[in-house]
Amino acid sequence: MGTFKRIIIFSFLLILVSSISFAIPAFARKYGFSCEVCHAPIPHLKEFGEEFMANGYQIPDKEPTRAYRDTGDPILLLQRELPLAIRFDGYLSYEPNSEITSDIKAPYVMKILSGGNISKSISYYTYFLLTEEGKVGLEDGYLSFNNVFNLPVSIVFGQYRVSDPIKPSELRMTFEDYKIYKFKVGESSANLSYDRGIMATLTTKIGTEIVLQIVNGSGIDTPEVFDNDKYKNFSWRIAQSFENLKVGLTGYLGKEEKNGNFNNLSYLGPDIKIKTPKIEALIQFLQRWDTNPLFQKEGKKLRSEAWLGEVIFSPYGENGRLFFVFLYNRLRSQFNPIDYQRAVFNVSYLIRRNLKWMNEFSYDLDGDKHKFATGFVVAF
Numbered sequence: 001m002g003t004f005k006r007i008i009i010f011s012f013l014l015i016l017v018s019s020i021s022f023a024i025p026a027f028a029r030k031y032g033f034s035c036e037v038c039h040a041p042i043p044h045l046k047e048f049g050e051e052f053m054a055n056g057y058q059i060p061d062k063e064p065t066r067a068y069r070d071t072g073d074p075i076l077l078l079q080r081e082l083p084l085a086i087r088f089d090g091y092l093s094y095e096p097n098s099e100i101t102s103d104i105k106a107p108y109v110m111k112i113l114s115g116g117n118i119s120k121s122i123s124y125y126t127y128f129l130l131t132e133e134g135k136v137g138l139e140d141g142y143l144s145f146n147n148v149f150n151l152p153v154s155i156v157f158g159q160y161r162v163s164d165p166i167k168p169s170e171l172r173m174t175f176e177d178y179k180i181y182k183f184k185v186g187e188s189s190a191n192l193s194y195d196r197g198i199m200a201t202l203t204t205k206i207g208t209e210i211v212l213q214i215v216n217g218s219g220i221d222t223p224e225v226f227d228n229d230k231y232k233n234f235s236w237r238i239a240q241s242f243e244n245l246k247v248g249l250t251g252y253l254g255k256e257e258k259n260g261n262f263n264n265l266s267y268l269g270p271d272i273k274i275k276t277p278k279i280e281a282l283i284q285f286l287q288r289w290d291t292n293p294l295f296q297k298e299g300k301k302l303r304s305e306a307w308l309g310e311v312i313f314s315p316y317g318e319n320g321r322l323f324f325v326f327l328y329n330r331l332r333s334q335f336n337p338i339d340y341q342r343a344v345f346n347v348s349y350l351i352r353r354n355l356k357w358m359n360e361f362s363y364d365l366d367g368d369k370h371k372f373a374t375g376f377v378v379a380f
Contacts, residue, residue, distance in 0.1 A: 027083065027115070041323055041350050043087070043171045043379070044312070058117055077119050087111040091175065091358070091375020097368045106375070121146045139194060139220070140170075156199040159220060163192040165201065165211045165237050166250060166271055167282060173312065175360050175373050176344045179329040180286055180306040183338050186293030188263055189218045190233060190254050192286075196226055207241035209248075217254045229257040235267075246273040250286070261295040269306075280312040293335065304333035321350040330365075341365040354379045 027038070038045060069078045090106025108131065115125035126141040142158025161169060163181040172178060181192040197215030216226060217233030233254030240247055252267035269286035286306045292299025309328035314320055325346040331338055346360040355378045362371040 041173070041321075041348060041356050043377070044173050045171055058120075058123070077117060079116050083114050083116040085113045085379060087113065087377065087379045089375065089377050091373045094372045096370065108375075118143075121148075137220075152203050152205075154201045154203075156201075159194065159196045160199070161193055162195050162197075162213060162215060162235055162252070165199070165209075165239075166248065166284065169193070172310075173323065173325045173348060173358075174327050174344055174346045175358065175375075176327055176329065176342065176346075176362055178308055179331055179340055180284060180308040183304070183306060183331050183333075183340075185265075185288065185290050185302055185304055185333060185335050185338065186263075187258060187295050188256060188265060188290060188293045189228065190256060190265055191219070192235075192252065192267065194220045195233075196220065209237070209239040209241070211235075211237040211239075217256060231255040231257065244275050246275075247271070248273075256295075258295040261292060261297065261299070263293050263295060263299070264291040265289065265293070277317055278314050280314075282308065282310045284308040288333075302334040304331065304335065304338070306331050323348045339366065351376075 027033075067080055069080050071078055087110070088107055089109040091108060093103045093105055095101055095103075110130045111127045112130075113125075113127040115123065117123050123144045123146070124142070125144065127139055128137070129139045130136050138159065140158075140160055142156050142160050145155045145157075147153070148155055161181065163169065163178075166181075167178070169178050169181060184191050195215040195217065197213055199211060199213045202210045213235040215233050215235065217231065218226075218228045231254070233252065235250070235252045237248060237250045239249075248271045250267065250269060250271065252265075254265045256263045256265070265288065267286055267288050269284065271282065271284035274281040284307070288304040288306070290302045290304075293302055294300065307328065307330040309326075311326045313324040313326075315322055315324070325344075325348065327342075327344040327346070329340060329342045329344070331340040333339060342362050342364055344360060344362045346358060348356050348358045350356055355376060357374075357376055359374045360372070362373075364370050
């Protein structure tokens with residue numbers, strides 16, 4: 001089939017998808033709100049959306065009684081309908097210096113999401129991922145306990161991203177991912193992406209946030225077992241919020257064993273977030289140290305550094321339909337194969353509140369693997 005025919009067929013499929021996308025996702029259906037109450041644009045969260053998520057996906061004292069069944073059981077909160085939403089990503093890509101210069105990647109990602117309340121202080125969230133790269137399985141899946149012992153403490157138990165307290169990667173506005181959280185060194189299994197663990201967060205009235213985590217440190221790709229060694233890894237974060245500013249410091253300590261050899265690793269780095277009515281920015285730096293990431297008898301210490309810069313410009317404010325994003329990813333390591341540097345420019349336009357058209361140019365600053373992509377993200 002020729003490239004032109006592929007483009008015509010893909011365009012038809014996208015129009016078909018947009019015709020069924022007028023339905024609003026699970027939480028919007030529950031409260032009868034528009035998606036723009038929480039998102040600007042999908043999947044990026046506004047301040048209210050962040051508060052809603054932190055509060056266990058509920059609005060205090062405003063829960064609609066129609067959303068739950070009256071079972072007569074005082075210790076059972078049963079949702080009338082299973083909260084369910086679907087996210088679909090598909091796009092056309094062009095890489096002039098690649099063996100396959102043009103490609104139709106639709107559907108590239110499909111996510112089946114569900115989240116809701118088990119009680120006023122206990123909630124769950126989960127999503128199942130299907131990709132054309134062959135990856136299928138559960139990514140997020142956890143229970144969240146809020147106001148533990150009537151204190152401003154929340155506890156998350158299950159599978160999630162270690163980097164979520166900084167910024168959840170699945171809420172980004174670009175095709176390009178945040179490499180700072182995903183890179184691994186040598187044969188090490190640990191990074192700041194998906195893992196299984198327990199996370200406790202303390203939030204004070206003066207805007208201080210303290211996060212402590214204990215995780216397996218082996219990611220979520222371990223077959224048949226959940227942890228591949230006897231060690232647990234630890235992460236901590238402290239952040240302070242001001243009016244339009246949030247500064248944070250993140251650390252991580254871990255130990256791994258493979259074939260009788262050991263690797264001790266650690267992360268440390270600051271981040272800063274700036275938010276105004278039309279501009280939102282995130283700048284982060286992380287340094288990582290590994291004592292023996294190749295798991296050899298005589299280990300070699302390796303150091304890695306990662307930078308992330310992101311600026312979101314909304315010329316018409318959060319409720320507008322046009323958005324510009326600049327993203328910068330940079331990795332530098334004494335383990336040279338993971339070196340990476342890209343500058344990304346993205347223009348997004350909301351066709352519907354839950355259907356976004358994205359155009360993205362990714363410039364390879366270390367080589368010639370430049371990319372251009374245009375496509376859609378829809379949630380229903």
